[in-house]
Amino acid sequence: MGEGGRTATVMAAIRQRIAARGLAPGERLPSIRGLATTMGVSPSTVVEAYERLAAEGAVRSRPGSGFYAAAAAPPLTLAEIGPRLDRAVDPLWVSRQSLDGEPEIPKPGCGWLPPDWMPVASLRRAARSLARAEDAVLTDYGATRGPLPLRRLLARHCAEDGVSVGVEQILLTGSGTQAVDLICRLLLRPGDTVLVDDPCYFNFQALLLAHRASVVGVPYTAAGPDPDRFAEAAAAHRPRLYLTNSALHNPTGATLAPAIAHRILNAAASHDVTIVEDDIFAAFEPEPSPRLAALDGLDRVIRIGSFSKTLSASIRCGYVVAKAEWIEALIDLQVATSFGGVSPVAAEWVAGALGDGQHRKHLEALRRRLARARQETAGQLAGLGIRPWLMPRGGFYLWCTLPDGRDAAGVARAALREGVVLAPGDVFSVSRTASHFMRFNVAQMGDPRVLPVLRRALAAPEA
Amino acid sequence: MGEGGRTATVMAAIRQRIAARGLAPGERLPSIRGLATTMGVSPSTVVEAYERLAAEGAVRSRPGSGFYAAAAAPPLTLAEIGPRLDRAVDPLWVSRQSLDGEPEIPKPGCGWLPPDWMPVASLRRAARSLARAEDAVLTDYGATRGPLPLRRLLARHCAEDGVSVGVEQILLTGSGTQAVDLICRLLLRPGDTVLVDDPCYFNFQALLLAHRASVVGVPYTAAGPDPDRFAEAAAAHRPRLYLTNSALHNPTGATLAPAIAHRILNAAASHDVTIVEDDIFAAFEPEPSPRLAALDGLDRVIRIGSFSKTLSASIRCGYVVAKAEWIEALIDLQVATSFGGVSPVAAEWVAGALGDGQHRKHLEALRRRLARARQETAGQLAGLGIRPWLMPRGGFYLWCTLPDGRDAAGVARAALREGVVLAPGDVFSVSRTASHFMRFNVAQMGDPRVLPVLRRALAAPEA
Known part of the structure; x- marks a missing residue:
């Protein structure tokens, strides 16, 4: 582990002790030499960690007297846990x-x-037919995976992109972002490292900060992430996840080349990295490009999608495509944190507009x-x-x-x-x-x- | 801190080290005596913590040889981190x-x-008028707080319940549960203690498990939580939050008595506990009962509501009423984790049905x-x-x-x-x-x- 990683580990350990009240507000932090020995790091690493925690406000430094746990844990503001930049x-x-x-x-x-x-006429037609839907569609929470007709339609779309899945492998969510968020809840622990492309969609960074993950960037080339740097980062940081867009990458618009896709999957397999492939721009491709999910067969790749870019961002609906056992655990998490899953009327509305003969x-x-x-x-x-x-x-x-x-x-x-x-x-x-x-x-x-x-x-x- | 709290702290510290890869898979855990000294607990507490971690699968015990970090962190399944009961x-x-x-x-x-x-006729009328809405309502993400007309309506409802708020103190969310979830993201750290009523709405427990909080129950009486036991628990466990329904408590249907409300607020103030008052059954009351939010003036109380019980659970929409500075931080979290906030069409649909002359x-x-x-x-x-x-x-x-x-x-x-x-x-x-x-x-x-x-x-x- 590099110097930055060791500092982050010490910071995480102290934050955890403060959070678990193992260090009460005002209590003195462990001595620098003592903690360095316990954690097997150099004293300068501990000093660096304490000073960064002081900059964050989690601890207070009293000159000449050492470091103390700060009063109460402040609310999680993303501006605060992220770099303090303009x-x-x-x-x-x-x-x-x-x-x-x-x-x-x-x-x-x-x-x-x-x-x-946007296809406003289709949306209006689908709204009128929703006004005539069965009572229960308009009033009930609905099934946790989301309505079956839309999942069937998505299974067909996945097959067209070379990803063969059953409807039980598809979970509808409140949005594409919520789908990524649920996966982070399932697979990440605070302090885990996640690889992203550099540059990447800015909200990936905000989302990962909200999960208190440590975010590491891999330089992005015109053919996908730099595969050597990806392998180095996977070896050095032992990331839990890699979060990316393969087709029409945000922000560059680049498309992953097949040879790079293959190398990324191999490196991910060597270091046990799960890949989240956010395929939100799929419908904009003139013809389908290589998908990590298709090459991998959903073994270590999870596919995400939504309808916000081509149908409506106002009707919130996204989805996860993954191994059946992960879907089960994601359902429990979605019930616990949103009660129920996708809005049934939203899913019906999307299915209506997509099923409209005009959509293609x-x-x-x-x-x-x-x-x-x-x-x-x-x-x-x-x-x-x-x-x-x-x-x-x-x-x-x-x-x-x-x-x-x-x-x-x-x-x-x-x-x-x-x-x-x-x-x-x-x-x-x-x-x-x-x-x-x-x-x-x-x-x-x-x-x-x-x-x-x-x-x-x-x-x-x-x- | 009680014995259970100390064990939980040791467990949290070890989980954190495994998560941060400070303990690599297969690596031996710190010696029982050594860790007991470092953390200031008894060796038997460390043994208890290690055995519970072994039961969870986070560590492996090899008889005669000690405890080792298990392979990879398993996915978070709520059944697994909760008590392993039928x-x-x-x-x-x-x-x-x-x-x-x-x-x-x-x-x-x-x-x-x-x-x-449910008011199906109102819902159908509102759907038909949504079919004629402006294009942007049907297609755009919308403002992060949610549409102003619905927030104005909610501000009036709050005033009727004695809670005087400005529209900038109201944030629309994807559901009442999502509102509580956002607050947990803002205020909780893993390992923090949260008080709930015993009995309480079962999903509060599931949600708090998803946040890796430590949940402590306070016995519930026919007039609200037992105030003595509440004060004891607040003193003993230093909880960050208390999560409750005041009016028509779930599952008992009891209503908080004014004298109890006053004592709970004083105990919460003494121990710096924030209260989340989930007021989801407000519309079922024959006349408004005392609200913690009303007594407190939203100083340490956050109010939650939704329309799932009296209008539609299919159209997902909930809300948070809180101090303006908390709302700002909640918006950042909602953007990071859901992108945008409430579904604009959902909020318009709710506003349409509530504004319908038939609703009262x-x-x-x-x-x-x-x-x-x-x-x-x-x-x-x-x-x-x-x-x-x-x-x-x-x-x-x-x-x-x-x-x-x-x-x-x-x-x-x-x-x-x-x-x-x-x-x-x-x-x-x-x-x-x-x-x-x-x-x-x-x-x-x-x-x-x-x-x-x-x-x-x-x-x-x-x-």
């Missing part, structure tokens, strides 16, 4: 600005399509429209010196470099002052090494305010 | 049987009303119908020698003693074999001292199969 590069910044921004402000930083890109046509039209928008946005951004890192095969993201090494967080703050929400690179980067990148949502670039604001923000003096 | 008295048994039982089987053990007791009349009729059903059920059960512990002022539960000291778990198992789901007392009791009690849902007694099955189950030989 909110502009906090993993929750884009979400909070996008979700709570005024509806009419442009949000090229957000992670969803505008309403007029809608997806085809959507893919064509996005391909045009990608080209158009790339052209507009080129005029500002902003260039895509690669041209994705599908989806709505362009991961771009800013000109002249401009700092994306500064540009995003300047744009926000003019009412435009952007997604600066470092919110996606565990190592904070993407400060010159920006993620653009090509479907959200239509507002005429976006380009002038972006031009001015790029020209603004660095903060 | 599934019939597992806190998840009633939920799983009720939710996943065939729709047509009678479920006097379940916690909801049959569809024909529906509630009045429902209270009258339940009062009749309580009397009728009490009469029917009396014929079998089953007697209510008290006659509740409202709601749908009767908490009853079985005749001749019959074991409720055995009766419930016998009834289940005949396709009737009952709720045996011990699933509600942290101390497992309610084995002669059974909770009946008076709205679910209408099926003619219930009484004959119950009669036969009572007469069946004890397992």
Whole structure:
């Protein structure tokens, strides 16, 4: 274990003793030399751990007198357990600005399509037929796995992507994020390490912080995670999970290459790492690309999906595809923490809209429209010196470099002052090494305010 | 700290070291004498902790050779971290049987009303108007706190119950259970102690197990928790939270008396305990009873509610009412773990049905119908020698003693074999001292199969 890992272990042990009241508020922490001996680390590691705990507020240092447990455990605020950086590069910044921004402000930083890109007519038809549903559909909690017709439909979709599953291996959840969250509850203990791509979807970091996991990034290439660095990280950190998007990776839009997929699976098997493959962008692919879940046959891969990107984010519904024994345990956890599972009316609504004869046509039209928008946005951004890192095969993201090494967080703050929400690179980067990148949502670039604001923000003096 | 608390602390410390890989799989645990000295406990406490960890599977014991860390941390199954008792008295048994039982089987053990007791016509009207909603309502994630109109309505409801709040103090969630879960994420650390009523709603126990909390029960009287025992438990266990229903307590149907409420609040203040008041049965009260949230002014009390019992359990929507600074931290947690908050269409649907001119009349009729059903059920059960512990002022539960000291778990198992789901007392009791009690849902007694099955189950030989 590296120095950072040893420090984290000491910190976790002390936090645990404070949490379990083994160290009462105000009580002196173990002596540095004593704890170093007990835990088999150097005294300097213990000092480092105590000082970081003091910075977190979990312990207090009294100069000349040592370290003491702080008063009561403060509430878990994600800003607090995460790195204390400016909110502009906090993993929750884009979400909070996008979700709570005024509806009419442009949000090229957000992670969803505008309403007029969504199949609103199908949603309205499905709502009208829901108004005529059986009484129990409208009033009851429903079965814990979610309604069977939607699970049957998903089993067929999985088969088309090369993942052969029974309906008992599918659990509907309140959202794709909730599905990942349930898996974290099942498999993670506080202090466990989780690998993510660097860059990755920012909310993976926020979610893992909420589970008090230790997050380690693996550099992401145009063909997937760097397989050598993945194997090194798996060996060095003994991670419990690897959390990724294979097809149309967020934020880069890259697609995992078959040879890389194979190497990642082998490294994961060698080090007993479970893989969570969040396949939320599957429907945007022109043709299916290699899936870890398909190669692995759901042995150590868990597949996640949702309908938020192509159908509706307002009707909350996601799903997990996994080994049957894991599904059973996930059901217990979902009952304990949400009572019941997915909203039955939400699942019926989704099934109605997906089953609508128009849905396949809608997806085809959507893919064509996005391909045009990608080209158009790339052209507009080129005029500002902003260039895509690669041209994705599908989806709505362009991961771009800013000109002249401009700092994306500064540009995003300047744009926000003019009412435009952007997604600066470092919110996606565990190592904070993407400060010159920006993620653009090509479907959200239509507002005429976006380009002038972006031009001015790029020209603004660095903060 | 008592003996049980010390053992739990040692167990937590070892689990933490295994989780943080401070103890690798197969590695020998610290010597019993050495760890006893380090942690300031007796060697017998360490032995007890190691043996319990071995029973859990977290460590392996090799006779004559000591204790070793087990292979990989097993997935968190709630049955496993909870007491290993027969599934019939597992806190998840009633939920799983009720939710996943065939729709047509009678479920006097379940916690909801049959569809024909719910305001189905209002729900259909609201669905039709949702089919005509603005595009963005049907497609977007929506604001993180949930739509303002529903929060305004809830602020008015709170004011009627004597709890004066601003809309910024209300957060909509995916359900009442999810609201409690978010609060646990915010305030609990693994190993923290939480007080609950004994008996209490069984899912509180399941939820707290999922948070790896240590659950301590306080005996519940006909006027609320026993205030002396509450104060003793608060002093002895230093709990972080107390989780309760004040009005129409589940499962007893009792109502908190004002003098008890006052003493509980004082004891909570003395020992810095935060109170979560799950007010899910509020709408069933003939007139509002004392609320901890109202007496306390939301200083150390958090109020929870939902619409599952009087409107729809299929449309998932709950809420938290709390101090504004806690709401901010809860929003971050909800975004990290569910992305976005409540489903906007769910919140609109609820607001539509609640705003329907028929809703107040529906509630009045429902209270009258339940009062009749309580009397009728009490009469029917009396014929079998089953007697209510008290006659509740409202709601749908009767908490009853079985005749001749019959074991409720055995009766419930016998009834289940005949396709009737009952709720045996011990699933509600942290101390497992309610084995002669059974909770009946008076709205679910209408099926003619219930009484004959119950009669036969009572007469069946004890397992």
